[in-house]
Amino acid sequence: MPNLTGKVAIVTGGNSGLGFETAKAFVANGADVIIACRSLERGEQAKEQILKKNPAGTIKVLPIDLTDLTSLKNFADSFKSHYTRLDILINNAGIMISPFALTKDGFESQMGTNHLGHFALTGHLLSLLKATPNPRVVTVSSLAHKQWKISFDNNLCERERSYNRFRAYARSKLANLLFAYQLQRNFDAHGIKCLSLAAHPGASHTNLGRYMEKNVFVRLFRPLIERMLPSAESGALPQLRAAVDQTVIGGQFFGPSGFMELAGSPVVLKSSKNSYNTEDAIRLWKVSEELAGVKYKW
Numbered sequence: 001m002p003n004l005t006g007k008v009a010i011v012t013g014g015n016s017g018l019g020f021e022t023a024k025a026f027v028a029n030g031a032d033v034i035i036a037c038r039s040l041e042r043g044e045q046a047k048e049q050i051l052k053k054n055p056a057g058t059i060k061v062l063p064i065d066l067t068d069l070t071s072l073k074n075f076a077d078s079f080k081s082h083y084t085r086l087d088i089l090i091n092n093a094g095i096m097i098s099p100f101a102l103t104k105d106g107f108e109s110q111m112g113t114n115h116l117g118h119f120a121l122t123g124h125l126l127s128l129l130k131a132t133p134n135p136r137v138v139t140v141s142s143l144a145h146k147q148w149k150i151s152f153d154n155n156l157c158e159r160e161r162s163y164n165r166f167r168a169y170a171r172s173k174l175a176n177l178l179f180a181y182q183l184q185r186n187f188d189a190h191g192i193k194c195l196s197l198a199a200h201p202g203a204s205h206t207n208l209g210r211y212m213e214k215n216v217f218v219r220l221f222r223p224l225i226e227r228m229l230p231s232a233e234s235g236a237l238p239q240l241r242a243a244v245d246q247t248v249i250g251g252q253f254f255g256p257s258g259f260m261e262l263a264g265s266p267v268v269l270k271s272s273k274n275s276y277n278t279e280d281a282i283r284l285w286k287v288s289e290e291l292a293g294v295k296y297k298w
C-alpha cells in the first residue's frame with residue numbers, strides 16, 4: 001500500500017466485512033477515511049476498533065442508507081459541505097439473496113441497494129471527484145454476476161410473484177459491472193481524469209451470508225464453511241489494489257488469482273461477456289438516471 005496521507009476516501013458499508021478491512025487499510029496508510037453506513041452505532045464501533053490499532057488515524061462515520069434516495073442526497077450534501085476533495089470512492093456496501101422487499105423508493109431491494117443506490121451516490125459526488133486530481137471510483141461486484149443477463153423488465157426489478165433472490169443478486173452484481181465500465185467510458189468521453197474500476201473478492205468470511213440462515217444445508221455446515229472461507233482481510237485485496245495500485249488502467253476488473261477466482265492474490269481478470277455489452281450499459285445508465293432521479297453533470 002502506498003502512503004495515502006492527504007487523500008480522502010469514502011467506503012460504503014465500511015463498518016463490516018470487506019468494507020471494514022478496506023477502511024482499516026486506508027487508515028493504516030494515512031488516508032482521511034469516511035465510513036458511510038446505515039447504523040451509526042455499528043459505524044462508531046468499527047471506528048473504535050480501527051483506531052485501537054491506528055490511534056493517530058483519521059476516520060469519521062457518516063450516515064447513509066442505500067435504500068433511500070433522500071438519504072443518499074443528504075449524505076452527499078453533508079460530505080460536500082465538509083470536504084473539498086474525494087480521492088477514492090469505494091462502492092462496497094451490499095446485501096445478498098435477501099427475501100423480496102422494496103426500498104423506500106419502491107425498487108426491489110437488492111437492485112436498489114447494490115446498484116441504484118451506488119449509481120445515485122456516485123452521481124451526487126461527481127462534482128467533487130472532478131475537482132480532485134486523479135480520483136478513483138471502485139465498484140464491488142461478485143462472481144455471481146456471471147450467472148444471468150441483465151433484464152430491463154419492470155424497471156430493472158424482479159416482480160414479487162416470480163422473485164428469485166439468487167437471480168436478483170446476480171443481476172444487481174452484473175449491473176455493478178455494467179455501471180463501472182460505462183462510468184469509465186463516460187469519464188473518457190468527457191475528458192475527465194478519473195478512473196472507474198471494478199473488483200470482486202472471490203468468497204470470503206463476512207456478514208453477507210445472513211440471509212442464508214434458513215437454508216438447512218448451510219445451517220448444518222455453516223461452521224465448517226466459515227472456517228474454510230478466506231478471511232475478509234484477503235477478500236478486500238482486489239478492491240484495495242483497484243483503489244491504490246499506480247499501474248491500473250481505468251475499466252479494469254480485479255479479483256483473486258486462485259482456483260475458480262475464489263481466493264488468492266489480486267490480479268486483473270475478465271468479467272462475463274454480458275458485462276462488456278455497451279448497448280446494455282448505455283440502456284442501464286439511462287434507466288438508472290430516470291429511476292434514481294440523478295442526472296450526471298459531466
Ligand SMILES: NC(=O)c1ccc[n+]([C@@H]2O[C@H](COP(=O)([O-])OP(=O)(O)OC[C@H]3O[C@@H](n4cnc5c(N)ncnc54)[C@H](OP(=O)(O)O)[C@@H]3O)[C@@H](O)[C@H]2O)c1
Pocket residue numbers: 012013014015016017018019036037038039042064065066067092093094095096113140141142143200201202203204205206207208209235
Ligand atoms: N463476502 C463475499 O464472499 C462476497 C462475495 C462476492 C461479493 N461480495 C460483495 O462485497 C461487498 C461487501 O460485502 P461483505 O461481504 O463485506 O458483506 P457484509 O459484511 O454484510 O457488509 C456489507 C455492508 O453493506 C452495508 N449495507 C447493507 N445494506 C445497506 C444499506 N441499505 N445502506 C447502507 N449500507 C448497507 C452493511 O451494513 P450493516 O452492517 O448495517 O448491515 C455492511 O456494512 C458487497 O457488495 C458484496 O456483494 C462479497
